[in-house]
Amino acid sequence: MRRLLFLNGIKAFEAAARTGSFAAAGLELSVSAAAVSRMVHLLEERLGVALFERKANKLVLTQAGRAYQSGLTPIFDALASLTAQVTASSVRVLTIGVGHTFAMRWLIPRLSEFRSEEPDIEVRFTTGGASVPFGEDWSCGIKLGTGDWPGLVAEPLFAGDLTPVCVPRLATSLKRPADLKGPSLIRVEHSPEDWPIWLRAANLTRINARGPEFQFYGQALQAAADGLGIAMGIRPYIDDDLAAGRLVAPFDLSVPKGMRWYLLYRSFQTEQRDFAAFRRWIMRAASEPAARPARRIGRASPRN
CATH class of the missing domain: 3.40.190.10 (Periplasmic binding protein-like II)
Known part of the structure; x- marks a missing residue:
């Protein structure tokens, strides 16, 4: 018989270890940073080992914490993938976290091209601006940044x-x-x-x-x-x-x-055919030349 200790605490610990803070984990899990801290503390008490060294303004994983997180993250990824595969068998839904302006000014005007290639995939948009954390229910996200999103694959789309x-x-x-x-x-x-x-x-x-x-x-x-x-x-x-x-x-x-625009996703999602189809399409669409390629600074001097 399996002995599963305090699943909420395990989930809170994995999110905090992956994101590097209780606050970021709280945003991801839709609870307060204090609630994440309490759940992790209870988990540590039940396990009988310290998982974090709590230092000023940052968390540092202990050796036990690193070992625990390295095993937990693939398990949660596999669980999410399995859930997606089961639900995809009846409803093919692709949820994209994207900012309003990107959706209105670039993605939506081109979406008919993707729909013509994949008419059976239902595309849904959810709020995904730069300050919004990657949602658990997202198939992928499109964000402007430096490419540093821990735990996510970031593929560049545009400069x-x-x-x-x-x-x-x-x-x-x-x-x-x-x-x-x-x-x-x-x-x-x-x-x-x-x-x-x-x-x-x-x-x-x-x-x-x-x-x-x-x-x-x-x-x-x-x-x-x-x-x-x-x-x-x-x-x-x-x-x-x-x-x-x-x-x-x-x-x-x-x-x-x-900064650049990036397509963000979890590594296991490359195995999902609906996301794989969208990824192929958007990478191809993003590679098409701009309407008017402007001269990049450094190649010629500006006109003063």
Whole structure:
């Protein structure tokens, strides 16, 4: 007869060991950091061994903790895979954690292509912005970052390159980057560094973006499309607008943001045929050239 000790505590410990903190584990498990800490402490009492060394602002696994986690994580992954296989036999559902702007400006306009290839797979979206942890029910996620997501496979999709965009009418008065004026530069609240990065690359350190501020890229780009000012565009959000002529990039200067878009998933999911089909499709779609490849900084000097 199997002797299973305190499954909630085991789950809490594995999440804390994998993510590196009680707070991150709490977000993943939808409980408080204090609740995770209590469950791990009870587990340690029942096992009779210490699993963590609790130091200021960080957790350090003991030798026993490392051994326990190295065995537990594959077990939980296998359990998730088995559950997915059982449920997939009756309903083929692919759940994608993706931010609203990425979904609206790139993924949804191309989703009919995937549906035509895989009509039996039901695609569902769930909130998946940069600050949202990877959900247990996600088949995969699409996030902007540096590629460092412990416990997940991160495959690059796009470089997060920056270039200003506006409507053609406004572009006629922009002969060179120095023609930009601070009050016309539309800002994004959660990415205040975008304009300074690009302006430094264009040798325009005296210009400060002071235009209208919006919470998300999608709102800022819509404001630019409505003629409110010049927005900082980021790939791939601007690809379709540039191709259709709704927006133009007045300057031939593209600057790396220092982040990339990644497809995130757990390693065992490569064995699931529905995810494998989506992965093949999105990697192929992401490899298609942008509508207007802008010159990368470093290859030529900007026009001042």
